[in-house]
Amino acid sequence: MRLTTKGRFAVTAMIDLALRQEHGPVTLAGISQRQRISLSYLEQLFGKLRRHEIVESVRGPGGGYNLARRAEEVTVADIIIAVDEPIDATQCGGKGTCDGTKDLHGHCMTHELWSTLNQKMVEYLDSVSLKDLVDQQRQREGQASVLRDRRTTAGAGASETVTATPHAVPLGPNSVFNMARS
Numbered sequence: 001m002r003l004t005t006k007g008r009f010a011v012t013a014m015i016d017l018a019l020r021q022e023h024g025p026v027t028l029a030g031i032s033q034r035q036r037i038s039l040s041y042l043e044q045l046f047g048k049l050r051r052h053e054i055v056e057s058v059r060g061p062g063g064g065y066n067l068a069r070r071a072e073e074v075t076v077a078d079i080i081i082a083v084d085e086p087i088d089a090t091q092c093g094g095k096g097t098c099d100g101t102k103d104l105h106g107h108c109m110t111h112e113l114w115s116t117l118n119q120k121m122v123e124y125l126d127s128v129s130l131k132d133l134v135d136q137q138r139q140r141e142g143q144a145s146v147l148r149d150r151r152t153t154a155g156a157g158a159s160e161t162v163t164a165t166p167h168a169v170p171l172g173p174n175s176v177f178n179m180a181r182s
Contacts, residue, residue: 004085006045006083006084006085007079007080007083007085009035009037009041009042009045010045010049010079010080010082010083010085011076011079011080011133012035012037013031013035013037013042013045013046014049014054014055014074014079014130015130015133015134015137016031016034016035017031017055017065017066017067018067018071018130018131018133018134019134019137019138021065021066021067024062024064025058025062025063025064025065025066026064026065026066027063027064027065028042028043028046028064028065030064045083046065048082048083048084049079049082049083050065050068051082052078052081052082053068053069054067054068054069054074054078054079054082055067055068056068067130070131071129071130071131071134072129072130072131073129074129074130074131075125075126075127075128075129075130076125076126076128076129076130076133077122077125077126078126079130080125087118087121087122087125088114088118090111090114090115090118
């Protein structure tokens with residue numbers, strides 16, 4: 001089985017969209033920049049996602065994309081199937097025209113094994129919602145490492161210990177000019 005970049009990029013872009021849509025429509029240019037996915041490739045993927053009514057477009061200034069359904073109603077299988085990503089481990093593409101040694105039904109000897117694997121993969125991907133992935137991502141972001149900032153605050157003259165996360169504003173000089181003043 002092989003999940004190509006098409007499926008991976010579609011799922012990644014949908015997580016990005018779901019994480020940010022509470023602030024309004026999300027632009028493909030923003031997703032492209034954050035996730036390092038070609039804008040033209042995203043346009044193709046989102047065209048397919050829109051046709052499958054997973055996302056909806058908002059035109060005009062401040063436009064972009066929103067989810068067309070709630071995140072808990074969209075599964076990874078929905079996303080992958082929408083972008084035409086085949087989930088197939090058989091050699092015949094599920095058609096039963098396998099090459100190699102055949103059984104009485106004209107299938108290769110391992111056809112049932114791979115067909116069952118296909119079914120299990122779809123069942124698993126169908127059990128994971130976009131909301132599950134968003135929650136998982138938010139939990140990871142919340143568990144960012146805690147840093148201790150022991151720099152002197154500007155003008156205070158005394159060292160202060162501050163718990164900083166990656167989104168915290170640094171307490172020290174933030175330019176060459178401020179550094180010269182301190």
